Amino acid sequence: xxxxxxxxxxxxxxxxxxxxxxxxxxxxxxxxxxxxxxxxxxxxxxxxxxxxxxxxxxxxxxxxxxxxxxxxxxxxxxxxxxxxxxxxxxxxxxxxxxxxxxxxxxxxxxxxxxxxxxxxxxxxxxxxxxxxxxxxxxxxxxxxxxxxxxxxxxxxxxxxxxxxxxxxxxxxxxxxxxxxxxxxxxx
Amino acid sequence: xxxxxxxxxxxxxxxxxxxxxxxxxxxxxxxxxxxxxxxxxxxxxxxxxxxxxxxxxxxxxxxxxxxxxxxxxxxxxxxxxxxxxxxxxxxxxxxxxxxxxxxxxxxxxxxxxxxxxxxxxxxxxxxxxxxxxxxxxxxxxxxxxxxxxxxxxxxxxxxxxxxxxxxxxxxxxxxxxxxxxxxxxxxxxxxxxxxxxxxxxxxxxxxxxxxxxx
Numbered sequence: 001x002x003x004x005x006x007x008x009x010x011x012x013x014x015x016x017x018x019x020x021x022x023x024x025x026x027x028x029x030x031x032x033x034x035x036x037x038x039x040x041x042x043x044x045x046x047x048x049x050x051x052x053x054x055x056x057x058x059x060x061x062x063x064x065x066x067x068x069x070x071x072x073x074x075x076x077x078x079x080x081x082x083x084x085x086x087x088x089x090x091x092x093x094x095x096x097x098x099x100x101x102x103x104x105x106x107x108x109x110x111x112x113x114x115x116x117x118x119x120x121x122x123x124x125x126x127x128x129x130x131x132x133x134x135x136x137x138x139x140x141x142x143x144x145x146x147x148x149x150x151x152x153x154x155x156x157x158x159x160x161x162x163x164x165x166x167x168x169x170x171x172x173x174x175x176x177x178x179x180x181x182x183x184x185x186x187x
Numbered sequence: 188x189x190x191x192x193x194x195x196x197x198x199x200x201x202x203x204x205x206x207x208x209x210x211x212x213x214x215x216x217x218x219x220x221x222x223x224x225x226x227x228x229x230x231x232x233x234x235x236x237x238x239x240x241x242x243x244x245x246x247x248x249x250x251x252x253x254x255x256x257x258x259x260x261x262x263x264x265x266x267x268x269x270x271x272x273x274x275x276x277x278x279x280x281x282x283x284x285x286x287x288x289x290x291x292x293x294x295x296x297x298x299x300x301x302x303x304x305x306x307x308x309x310x311x312x313x314x315x316x317x318x319x320x321x322x323x324x325x326x327x328x329x330x331x332x333x334x335x336x337x338x339x340x341x342x343x344x345x346x347x348x349x350x351x352x353x354x355x356x357x358x359x360x361x362x363x364x365x366x367x368x369x370x371x372x373x374x375x376x377x378x379x380x381x382x383x384x385x386x387x388x389x390x391x392x393x394x395x396x397x398x399x400x401x
Binding site: 007009011012018025033037038041094098101106109164165166168170171172173174175179 | 201204205206207209210214217218222271272274275276278279281282283284285288291295298299302337338342343344345346347348349350351353354
């Protein structure tokens, strides 16, 4: 439940983590945030019931990049893999929920369900930590650039229904082009 | 009344927690209605307390089912399809333009308050408006929101796409390489459709390997 809430979205959890652990936003972290946040947005567009995998994928990437000092390419890759694993873990949790609610008192099923979520997510994160310690991947800006393109390829899920929507999308692009002047010094 | 509303608010969280593939939201509604309602319905979890208020007054299961499907459609469309992407993209813009993190409070509170206040006062609303529920979908509130939210969403999509392209160009520093990748991505998406996602991850690995060999 907690992992599904809005506060766990990369854009909202980062300020909290940066405040607690004194993490400063740099371009590498910005790329991580953009990639995982965009995946999360488009998983909503696909009609999924907001699975929490990309939120945890982002936190895993942040841990590996900031705390374990891994390269951004490796952290990104690992975050994406963890997201995929958590997708299946979420499906498994829904199956366990059915077993719990039919075999235990509903109040206990509720508590067990929350506990199982927490422990399964934390144990996978610990497993990730153990794996991370054994592997090293060289850093490359080309890789995370490709990841940004991968995010961009999700545009097809926008589902343009009416002409006015396409028109508004193009107006958005136009405003974006105008605003580029504002960020031209940021990168 | 606030105490009752708050109790229902806490119970309504169970609808999302106990979601499962076979029963869907049945177990959650068991808790929400103190085991008085034992039918399988599908709703949006944000509307679960509205549904519980409605269920407490209406005994006709067909009416409950119809209203449940309306709340499922309105909730999914309003919150997950429109409001959440708007909130998240506008928050990302705060990062891209390197604004103060305090600006994130605006989109966060917009979504947080609208969903949780609906959960908090939904029970009372559901009980009071049992007879007006036929007009629920076309009511002023949802009609207004459904009119302008998708428009903001598409505007933000366009804005966001151009920013992503720009950020990417800055990273790559090579207009030719950038053009080739962009064309490749568009081609892959047209050819592989839903499998483009997997194909592009493999492609990323291959390109990375290529650069590593070089």
